[in-house]
Amino acid sequence: MFQKVTLDNNIQVLTERVPHVRSVALGFWVDVGSRDEGPENNGISHFIEHLLFKGTEKRTAKQIAEALDAVGGQLNAFTTKEYTCYYARVLDEHFDLAFDLLSDMLFGSIFAAEDLDRERNVIIEEIKMYEDAPDELVHDVFASSMWQGHALGRPIIGTAEVIARITRDQIIEYYKTHYNPGKLIVTAAGNIDHDQVISKLKPVLEARTGKSLARSLIAPQPTRDVVCRSKETEQVHLCLGTPGLSLDHEKTYTFQIVNTILGGGLSSRLFQEIREQRGLVYSVYSYHSSYHDTGLFCIYAGLSKQNVDEVLELTFRQIKDIRENSVTAEELQRAKDQLKGNLLLSLENVSTRMSRLGKSQLYLGKIIPPEEVVEKLNKVTIKDIQDLAVEMLDPDRFSLATIGPWEDCGNLMKAMGR
DSSP states (O other): OEEEEEOTTSOEEEEEEOTTOSEEEEEEEESOOGGGOOGGGTTHHHHHHHHTTSBBSSOBHHHHHHHHHTTTOEEEEEEOSSOEEEEEEEEGGGHHHHHHHHHHHHHHBOOOHHHHHHHHHHHHHHHHHHHTOHHHHHHHHHHHHHSTTSGGGSOTTOOHHHHHHOOHHHHHHHHHHHSSGGGEEEEEEESOOHHHHHHHHHHHHTTOOOOOOOOOOOOOOOOOOEEEEEOOOSSEEEEEEEEEOOTTOTTHHHHHHHHHHHHSSTTSHHIIIIIIITOOEEEEEEEEEEOSSOEEEEEEEEEOGGGHHHHHHHHHHHHHHHHHHOOOHHHHHHHHHHHHHHHHHHTTSHHHHHHHHHHHHHHHSSOOOHHHHHHHHHHOOHHHHHHHHHHHOOGGGOEEEEEESOSOSHHHHHHTTO
């Protein structure tokens, strides 16, 4: 069972005791991501994530790197479109060390000019590496084509041109604006005692001051498009998709089941039809990403150029079948069991429990117990699946983005009815 405390300065602290383990996962969640950026500073949230590992008033970058390594712990961070997370996993006896290190990074980083320039080059190299990975890059190409001109359509990592221009003053101003108490959530899960955690955290966290600016949520207006980025690759990498649902939407659990049946695993329709029965691809899958006010449903495939038309046809055939005939009772039950199994098995990991607390609080303002999730999944019917597929999976709303050895988009435009 989780417990929650809101400190006097509005920092929220959530803990979950898991007494049968020896580990603790601790996370600092900052309610800022690439969605909060403009074209002129795209990538700055990710840039700051890197810089918080580069030195504080108490520790050098090397000392930060060594602190948890020395006790067998793990330290890392990641940036998304709507939040940034810094986290550690350690033995329960090293919880104080993990908190001291993370709080020092979050509140004591010095953003030295020489570190900024060095890390700028590291990120530009990361961008180049990303550009050389078309199976990853195509997802950003797809998002940018569907959400043109909106921050959700921009890459989290930014572009080399923008990263090269970002100044230390911009970094510090952005940090001061967004890294303040009203945008911070701290979560911990593992072999811990809630009261002891609060007594340790409270003096440090309540010393933080500053007011938060509310995020202005303007939902993106989707654009239906066909984008072909030419690159000398052995395979074509494609993303086919349509707008999805926000995380708090009442039909989110139904969409999870639709996604699972269509492309969410080895038993899914797309994997069985396109890979196992026809051998047209090595990789094919679907996913549904949710945000505060919108979502994105995407089908990915990596395949030879000559198979693109057939794979698109087979994909739309499966979508049409679900819209017209729904799914079988067996498919529905298998998808429910798969989702419930994934959820309950993941809860054996303290890092997953810690992450679940953070993301739920950020997006929903509450924690939904696993039992309630299972109950919501169990209530989904065959008719619910068909009704949602008719509503959300209209082929006339689908966009397509590809990376491959293209000369033009002519055939793909025809395949998409454009």
